[in-house]
Amino acid sequence: MKVLLHVCCAPDATVAVKRLRQSGLEPILYFYNPNIEPIEEYEKRLEATKLLAEAWGLELIEDRSGYDEWKDSIKGLENLGERSKRCEACIAHRLKKTALKALSLGVEFFCTTLTTSPKKDSKYINSLGKKLELEFGVKFLEADFKKQDGFKQSVELSKALGLYRQNYxxxxxxxxxxxxxxxKDETVHRKIDGGSSQRL
Ligand code: SF4
Structure with a gap:
């Protein structure tokens, strides 16, 4: 049985893929992250995901669309900081897009690697997934990949595979x-507030 797995980054995907496969499910990686900036950082995280896909024989779908939609989804919330309504909106946008992609591909389940991170609220992510399941009729796989040393394992696996790990x-x-x-208040080469909707 296939599952469309939203991948936020390759290190977080390692443990998610392992556990899904242990459950008899075959993940299709879906790299949809219009939130990642600047573009050089996006490319690094995508390259790491490609490396993982190749190493473990996984199908990978990269979707570069959605930047303006994502910007709209967090409008007015930009300066609220991490673990705020901004992040809820950002996650909701990416998860909804994953549900719609699964629907269009005819894949029965969808899931996300976001719960691997200790910084992400798995309860929120799982309740959101269930709402999307009801809305679109694609089954959401509830998970908390950070549990049972999941995050630690993801660090070890990504090290062993030589995967790039981001620091924000x-x-x-x-x-x-x-x-x-x-x-280090280094210059970030774009306007933080509002600004243009062009990806860097
Ligand atoms: S900090 Fe929040 S809004 Fe920014 S990319 Fe992460 S989850 Fe999205």
Missing amino acids: CGCIYSLKEKQLRSG
């Missing part, structure tokens, strides 16, 4: 927030 969540706002936290 993904959007330009999270990059700026990370730089402020670490005292």
Whole structure:
């Protein structure tokens, strides 16, 4: 049985793929992350996902669409910080797109690697997935991949495979927030507030 697995990054996908396969499911990787900026960072995370797909014989779908839709989804929430309504909207956007993709492909299940991260609220993600299941009629696989040392295993697996691991969540706002936290308020080459809707 196939499952469309939304991949936020390759390291988080390692443990998710392992566990899905252990459950007798075959994941199709779906890289849909219009939130990731700048573009160089997007390419690095995509390349790592390609590496994982090749190493483990996985089908990978890359979807570069949706930047303007994603920007609209977080409009007015840009400066709320991580683990806020901004992140809920960002996750909801990517999960909805995954449900619709599964529907269009005729894949029975969808799921996300986002629950591998200790920084992501699995309860929120799972309740959202269930709502989308009711809305679109595609089954959502509830998971909490960080459990049972899942995050630790993802670190070990990605190290063994030589996968690139990012050091901020993904959007330009999270990059700026990370730089402020670490005292490095480096210039981020785009307007943080509003700005154009062009991807960098
Ligand atoms: S911090 Fe991460 S989850 Fe939150 S809006 Fe940015 S990319 Fe999305």
